[in-house]
Amino acid sequence: MIPLSQLSLEKARSIRVILTDIDDTVTTEGMLTASAYAALENLQRAGFLVIPVTGRPAGWCDHIARMWPVDGIVGENGAFYFRYDRERKKMDQHFWASPEELKQNRTKLDAIEKEVLASVPGSALASDQAYRLADLAIDFCEDVPALPESEVDRIVAIFERHGAQAKVSSIHxxxxxxxxxxxxxxxxxxxxxxxxxxxxxKQSVIYAGDSPNDEPMFAAFPFSVGVANIHAFEHRLKNKPAYIAKGHSGDGFAELADLLLAAKRQHAS
Incomplete structure (x- = not known):
């Protein structure tokens, strides 16, 4: 991973879209800091498209699409996108699965939930599960004492044994x-x-993330950035981001925003 400071001005000027994870990438220890929120707002005001790509639930994504300075949001690890049209005052929604498929999948996920909670002591249903439409989130460190990595792997194995996909974020x-x-x-x-x-x-998007569930994005986009706390998951990553920020979490995201904004100002002057 190359230090983010070594991203050339020429390459930085080619970026028009910022895709970013939220938890521990924009937020810091569960909080949305003023500097990270300002980074989002400053990017959008400067003409960049800003789209969070998160594992967080549909209920949160409705709020974020409406109230954050963003141009849309991908939620539940790709289950849907939401985009709020401020002129029409209408939320545009696109889901990967049909309503019937979502209903059938929920029945199967309910069975997995029971098995995980019975088999992995200390695990818990994520506190935001009530606001989810397409996935099941198991908490291993957000609102519970952190589980050992071996127990996280057990949770993943249960999902996979049932034929489900499973991805590890920094918290779920x-x-x-x-x-x-x-x-x-x-x-x-x-x-x-x-x-x-x-x-x-591939030429105009940069992605920022911090954990294994960001790996498809790191692998796909030539311009990808890990905030510094990604080092905690480095051993779990086959595909690492191209660049690494000095700052942790929201500070690292603000570092990326500052670099892109400075490059745009220099290009305009």
């Missing part, structure tokens, strides 16, 4: 049924809403 194991992830829905919102094809996206 998220599992779902369906052939999608953060990358597939990110491609969808870029194409559907912003008319951006994949070849163009």
């Amino acid at each position: 194991v998220n599992g779902w049924f369906g052939d999608y992830n953060k990358l597939s829905m990110a491609k969808t919102i870029l194409a559907d809403v912003f008319g951006m094809g994949w070849e163009e996206a």
